Amino acid sequence: xxxxxxxxxxxxxxxxxxxxxxxxxxxxxxxxxxxxxxxxxxxxxxxxxxxxxxxxxxxxxxxxxxxxxxxxxxxxxxxxxxxxxxxxxxxxxxxxxxxxxxxxxxxxxxxxxxxxxxxxxxxxxxxxxxxxxxxxxxxxxxxxxxxxxxxxxxxxxxxxxxxxxxxxxxxx
Numbered sequence: 001x002x003x004x005x006x007x008x009x010x011x012x013x014x015x016x017x018x019x020x021x022x023x024x025x026x027x028x029x030x031x032x033x034x035x036x037x038x039x040x041x042x043x044x045x046x047x048x049x050x051x052x053x054x055x056x057x058x059x060x061x062x063x064x065x066x067x068x069x070x071x072x073x074x075x076x077x078x079x080x081x082x083x084x085x086x087x088x089x090x091x092x093x094x095x096x097x098x099x100x101x102x103x104x105x106x107x108x109x110x111x112x113x114x115x116x117x118x119x120x121x122x123x124x125x126x127x128x129x130x131x132x133x134x135x136x137x138x139x140x141x142x143x144x145x146x147x148x149x150x151x152x153x154x155x156x157x158x159x160x161x162x163x164x165x166x167x168x169x170x171x172x
Contacts, residue, residue, distance in 0.1 A: 001110075001136050004103065005065075005092035007128040010085030011055030013046055020050030026083035027056065030068040033075035037104070037155065039066055040080045056084035065092040065104055070125035073118055074111025078104050090128045097141050101148035110136060 001007065010028075013020035026042035027050075033039075051058060059066075064079040069090040078100050085091060094100055113134045118124040138144060 001134040002132040004098050004136055004138065005094045007132045008057050008059060008091045008093055009055070009128050010087045010089040012086045013050035013054040013056065020047055020053060023047030023050060025051055025058065026081060028066060028083060028085045030072060030075060030088040033066060033068055033077050036077040038080050039077040039083065042083060046084060051084055058082050058084055059091055059093060063094045063100055065094065065100060067092055069131065071123050073114050073124055073126055074107065076104055076107045090126065090131045098138060099141065099144040099148045101152050102138065102144035105148065105151045106136065110134065
């Protein structure tokens with residue numbers, strides 16, 4: 001996985017310091033990843049000072065895939081705006097030559113491999129180092145782009161049909 005991305009862990013600013021919270025920087029927790037394809041805005045936000053005074057790092061939009069590393073390993077979302085995460089993540093900041101949507105579609109494979117090497121007595125967790133050691137293969141960028149476009153279109157169709165079905169269920 002190290003060939004594909006830099007693995008970046010998260011952190012939490014002290015909750016005892018109000019000056020670290022209610023700022024402009026999106027700060028994600030794993031619970032926000034349920035059923036999300038894209039991360040477009042977090043529930044909680046931190047300040048620049050909160051970012052500086054914690055181990056959280058600002059992750060770049062458009063090439064970062066948030067990846068939960070504990071208590072539900074493998075929930076993923078493509079980051080749409082620069083943001084930070086708590087320590088429940090080992091996010092993938094993709095290197096040049098990798099399509100974020102293509103890597104996102106590999107989520108089940110990555111999750112399965114991550115769960116296979118995760119450890120812990122209370123709950124399973126995968127470290128950034130262990131995640132980086134996973135072997136993931138990807139085709140050339142033009143092929144990734146074609147596959148990503150295909151899967152994005154398919155995912156959009158599924159979402160459209162689910163919304164239509166939910167609307168019909170609501171009317172009945």
